[in-house]
Each structure stands twice: as C-alpha cells, then as structure tokens.
Amino acid sequence: MKQTVLYLLFITLSFSSCIDQSKSNTSRSSSSEVAPKLVVGIVVDQMRYDYLTRFQSHYSEGGFKRMMREGFNCKNNHFNYVPTYTGPGHASVYTGTTPKYHGIISNNWYDKELKKTVYCASDYKVRSVGTESMAGKMSPNKMLTTSFADENRLFTQMRGKTIGVAIKDRGAILPAGHTANAAYWFHGADEGLWITSDFYREELPEWVNEFNASGAVKAYLKVWDTYDPIDTYKQSGDDLNNFETGFNGQETATFPYDLNKLKDANGGYDIIKTSPFGNALTTDFAIAAIKGEQLGQDSDTDILALSYSSTDYIGHNFGVNSKEVQDTYIRLDKDLERLFNYLDEFVGEGEYTVFLTADHGAVDVPAYLQSVNIPAGYLDYNDRKRRFQEFLFNTYGTNELVENVSNNQIFLNKKVLKELNLDIHEVEQALVDEQISYPNISKVYTATTMNSTNFTHGIEALLQNGFNQKRSGDVIIVDDIAHIAYSKTGSTHGSGLNYDTHVPLLFFGKGISHGQTLEKTTIPDIAPTMSALLGISFPNGATGKPLEIVLD
The missing domain is CATH 3.40.720.10 (Alkaline Phosphatase, subunit A)
Incomplete structure (x- = not known):
C-alpha cells in the first residue's frame, strides 16, 4: 500500500512537472513569436x-x-x-x-x-x-x-x-x-x-x-x-x-x-x-x-x-x-x-x-576580360539597326512596321500590321529568323512563345518571368555572354x-x-x-x- 501511494505521488509530481515545463515552453514560444519592432x-x-x-x-x-x-x-x-x-x-x-x-x-x-x-x-x-x-x-x-x-x-x-x-x-x-x-x-x-x-x-x-x-x-x-x-x-x-x-x-x-x-x-x-x-x-x-x-x-x-x-x-x-x-x-x-x-x-x-x-x-x-583572354565584347547597335531596317524595307516595303526597339525587345506597330494585312505570328517569327543571324545574338523569342509555353528552367524561364504581356515587346533578344552595349570603361548589368x-x-x-x-x-x-x-x-x-x- 505504501509503495502504491509513493508511486502515485511520483506520477503526480512528474505530471505537474510536465505541465509546468509545458507552460514554460509555451511562454518562451509566445515570447519568441512577438514580431520585431x-x-x-x-x-x-x-x-x-x-x-x-x-x-x-x-x-x-x-x-x-x-x-x-x-x-x-x-x-x-x-x-x-x-x-x-x-x-x-x-x-x-x-x-x-x-x-x-x-x-x-x-x-x-x-x-x-x-x-x-x-x-x-x-x-x-x-x-x-x-x-x-x-x-x-x-x-x-x-x-x-x-x-x-x-x-x-x-x-x-x-x-x-x-x-x-x-x-x-x-x-x-x-x-x-x-x-x-x-x-x-x-x-x-x-x-x-x-x-x-x-x-x-x-x-x-x-x-x-x-x-x-x-x-x-x-x-x-x-x-x-x-x-x-x-x-x-x-x-x-x-x-x-x-x-x-x-x-x-x-x-x-x-x-x-x-x-x-x-x-x-x-x-x-x-x-x-x-x-x-x-x-x-x-x-x-x-x-x-x-x-x-x-x-x-x-x-x-x-x-x-x-x-x-x-x-x-x-x-x-x-x-x-x-x-x-x-x-x-x-x-x-x-x-x-x-x-x-x-x-x-x-x-x-x-x-x-x-x-x-x-x-x-x-x-x-x-575590355578587361578580353585582356585576360576571356570571351567578351561590345555590341554594335548601329550596325544592327541598319541591317534590320534594310530587312524590314526589303521584306515588307516599309520600316514603319516596327514601332520601337528598346530593352532588347522589338515592338510591332499593330496598326501597320492590319493595314498590310499581315499575320502577327508570321511576322514575329520572321523577325526571330532575321535577328538570330546577327553577330553576338544568342537567342531570340516571340511574345507568342512566352505566352504559350511554360518554361521551367534556363534562360527561357528567366525571360518568361520578366515578360509582362501588356507591357513587354513582341520579340525578345538575348545577347552573347559578357557582350554589352556600353562604353569600354566601367561595368553594367541586365x-x-x-x-x-x-x-x-x-x-x-x-x-x-x-x-x-x-x-x-x-x-x-x-x-x-x-x-x-x-x-x-x-x-x-x-x-x-x-x-x-x-x-x-
């Protein structure tokens, strides 16, 4: 009987200790969950x-x-x-x-x-x-x-x-x-x-x-x-x-x-x-x-x-x-x-x-990378522009088909497309085929591709995450690694x-x-x-x- 009483007392004290410990842990947890000031x-x-x-x-x-x-x-x-x-x-x-x-x-x-x-x-x-x-x-x-x-x-x-x-x-x-x-x-x-x-x-x-x-x-x-x-x-x-x-x-x-x-x-x-x-x-x-x-x-x-x-x-x-x-x-x-x-x-x-x-x-x-034999270089946007305008005129009879070129994106003039009865998807692809032939361009994608394909890795996924359907262009250009449109001094990014x-x-x-x-x-x-x-x-x-x- 005495042993039973002692055993029950031990269990009670242990249970009380667990409750106290639980309260202590809860208190610490609540304190740590207070947001920073x-x-x-x-x-x-x-x-x-x-x-x-x-x-x-x-x-x-x-x-x-x-x-x-x-x-x-x-x-x-x-x-x-x-x-x-x-x-x-x-x-x-x-x-x-x-x-x-x-x-x-x-x-x-x-x-x-x-x-x-x-x-x-x-x-x-x-x-x-x-x-x-x-x-x-x-x-x-x-x-x-x-x-x-x-x-x-x-x-x-x-x-x-x-x-x-x-x-x-x-x-x-x-x-x-x-x-x-x-x-x-x-x-x-x-x-x-x-x-x-x-x-x-x-x-x-x-x-x-x-x-x-x-x-x-x-x-x-x-x-x-x-x-x-x-x-x-x-x-x-x-x-x-x-x-x-x-x-x-x-x-x-x-x-x-x-x-x-x-x-x-x-x-x-x-x-x-x-x-x-x-x-x-x-x-x-x-x-x-x-x-x-x-x-x-x-x-x-x-x-x-x-x-x-x-x-x-x-x-x-x-x-x-x-x-x-x-x-x-x-x-x-x-x-x-x-x-x-x-x-x-x-x-x-x-x-x-x-x-x-x-x-x-x-x-x-x-220029520094070139001096230590690492592939790098500078982009000639003037040459690109000249070649692209020649392509547009020779192919479509006008340069007005493109409304703007900026941020490595080409924006088409939808009004001119309609006037010339041109299919936008065909024009996008034609521009891709043209641009990819230029020096120091590694990849070119259409807005249609960005909107219709789910990319999960690679540069394509990064482009898609940066592509806003209402604000981005109709063709997206990716330049060669370590090639920039910038002065030959100083660094840039993008x-x-x-x-x-x-x-x-x-x-x-x-x-x-x-x-x-x-x-x-x-x-x-x-x-x-x-x-x-x-x-x-x-x-x-x-x-x-x-x-x-x-x-x-």
Whole structure:
C-alpha cells in the first residue's frame, strides 16, 4: 500500500512537472513569436555576391561579418528573371514576385498605349515636395502589386510606419510601396537636398528640413582617398588602368579625388552619388529618419526600406575590378556597423530584424576580360539597326512596321500590321529568323512563345518571368555572354547570367536562425519570408516561398 501511494505521488509530481515545463515552453514560444519592432530591408545597388568574400579580410566585425556571424547567409541566391535592372530588382525584393506580375519590366520602357518611353517611378500628376524641380514628381503608380510593407500597413490598421530612403528615387519608392508614410530620395545638382512628392505628404517634416539645413551634404564635398593603405587592396586591379572612366576634370581615374574641386564639372552635388560618401550620407539620413519618425518605438512593427545607390554609380564608372569599388565596400561596411550600433541603442538589440540583398550584380568590364583572354565584347547597335531596317524595307516595303526597339525587345506597330494585312505570328517569327543571324545574338523569342509555353528552367524561364504581356515587346533578344552595349570603361548589368543574378542574401536579428545554406534561393522568396516572420498576409502577387530554414 505504501509503495502504491509513493508511486502515485511520483506520477503526480512528474505530471505537474510536465505541465509546468509545458507552460514554460509555451511562454518562451509566445515570447519568441512577438514580431520585431522594426524591420530594416537593405538593398545594395549592384552588389555581386563575391564582394562579401573578396573583400572580407578588410571588413570590420560589426558590419557584413556581424550579419554572417549572428544571422543567416543564403550563399546561392539569384534573380529568377530578366532584365536585372534597378527598378525591377527593388520591386521584386519587396513584392515577392517578378516583372511578369508586378509590372516593373525595366527602369524605362516603351508604353504601348501612350506610344512613348516611361520611367518606372515617374508620375506627372503629383507635385515635388522639397524642390521646385521635376525631380520630385515620382510615385509607385506603375507597380501593380503590393509590397510586404503595404501588407504590414494593412495588417496594423496603418499604425505600423513605412519609410523609404535612397539616393535614387526608384530605390526609395518601389520598396516602400503604395501605402508608405513617406519615401525620400536625394536631389543633387545645384541643391543637394532630400526630397519627396505630395503622393506621400504636402510638405517635408521638420526633421528632414533640419537635416537639409544642417550642412551634412556639403560636408561630403571633400577628398576621397582609400580608407586603408592602397597597397593592401590586393583584391582588385591596378589603380591606373584602361578600364575606368573617372571624373571630368581629372586626367586619370586614380586616387585621390578632390570632390569639391571636381564638382562643377561633374554635376555639382551629384558627384557625391559617385563616391562612397553617398552611402555615408544615406546612412546619416536613415538614422535621422529612425529618430525623426520614432521607428521601432511601439508594439506595431515599422519598416525602413533602405537602399544604398552609390555602389551602382561607382560600379558603372570604375568597373567590378577597380580599387574604387573595393574601397566603397570597405567604407559601406563601416556605415552598416554604424547603423547597426544605432539600432542596438535606439530600438534595442534583439528587437529588430534586418535583411540585406542587392537589386542586381554586374559584369566585369569586357575590355578587361578580353585582356585576360576571356570571351567578351561590345555590341554594335548601329550596325544592327541598319541591317534590320534594310530587312524590314526589303521584306515588307516599309520600316514603319516596327514601332520601337528598346530593352532588347522589338515592338510591332499593330496598326501597320492590319493595314498590310499581315499575320502577327508570321511576322514575329520572321523577325526571330532575321535577328538570330546577327553577330553576338544568342537567342531570340516571340511574345507568342512566352505566352504559350511554360518554361521551367534556363534562360527561357528567366525571360518568361520578366515578360509582362501588356507591357513587354513582341520579340525578345538575348545577347552573347559578357557582350554589352556600353562604353569600354566601367561595368553594367541586365542579363540573366550569373554575374548579374548571383547576389547576397543575409538575414539577422529577431526571429532569424544562425547558419548558412548553399541551397538555391531566389529574390521573390524574401518578401514571403518577411511576411511569415511578421505573421501578415503575403504581398498580393507573391510567387516566392518563405525560407523556413532562415526563420528561428
């Protein structure tokens, strides 16, 4: 009997312990499921994945390395569409889908209804705020879907704030989405101001006016020399070479650069954009926005959509292998450390979540690749145009059959097709057969093919993901690998090849696991992952999947 009583007591105590343990686990689980106070999405314009690894020995412990050490590193992250440009890239990161659905098919594209080229963020119905120039007449009006920032605003009944910040207007506007409290971008020229449009607000808030009046912008018109001794920059090419453009007014593209002396010949305050000080200025303004808007200070999650644009300007000017690019990333790493330290202090360490990616990569300067015997080259669009016009006239008796050629797409004139009683599918195929015969064109496809065939891999799938039936052309052209229509100095981007598609994807902060993966991830996976973290609806056009391995 005594043994039975002791046994029952043991069972009771064990059961009670399990209940207490269960309550403890439930309590911890509930605590860990509380959303971060602030999400900071960082897009580094033109950042190739290998910049993380090439320059790693120069990075501090508090920037890129902190994200890799404390967070999760997706090492095989790619864009899954063409073209890889800034506008589509920023839109895809935040909407969780591709141009096929969100509609931002390029930075600029030919509008088939308006019969003219349009810019991805232009909106002539709105008014500039903070400047009298046209630079503020911008909004996300051409983006067809919501961003995860929009969904957070809807979920929180508009209490959670969204602020977009970037040197480039499109880098601030498209990520912030349609419901943002504000997006701010930098207008250089002779003003050097952060501005917005009345799509967001009627006037600049006091903290922006104070920043613009502070002299912070003018202070960056100074000498740009290397952060570390230049002879330690072993991860980039010679400072003096034939593959860089440089600045007007300086004979060689070599350090140092006196921005104040060079500014008048290089667009005034715009010269700051093509220096790492543009990133420093962006960080200054982002910190001012966090404080001025009191981001991350209550229970409703806020979102800061932050884009670093100067990396792109510098890459275009100096090229992937330049000392200037290396120095820019070393300095950006310091800016990230400064930003993270401020977030630790103002929002609270462990109370915010950050992701970092890019809007596209970039190709090595083809002239440099040629110098080391790698196949590469430059496209002669003038010769293509001449041959194509001769073909059109000889075949159809007119050049008016084609309305526009841009973004490697041919737009047919439907009115002329009808007048000549031509079958559009036959004409499309005839143009394919003609174009594929030209030098340095590797593939050509029709809109009919894009609309009727389901591609699952290869360049064809990327083209299809970038093809919007209402906005894209009737014939799509793919150029040879590492062949670009560009100057023989500086780098560019836009293709579906690895140098343009392979970009970083780092997560760290609240709700993020520690680790890394070589499993392939894609840019549209980011927005669903952040939506899952916040427990909100996915963006309404999202096609990506949440990265469960990333979430703690």
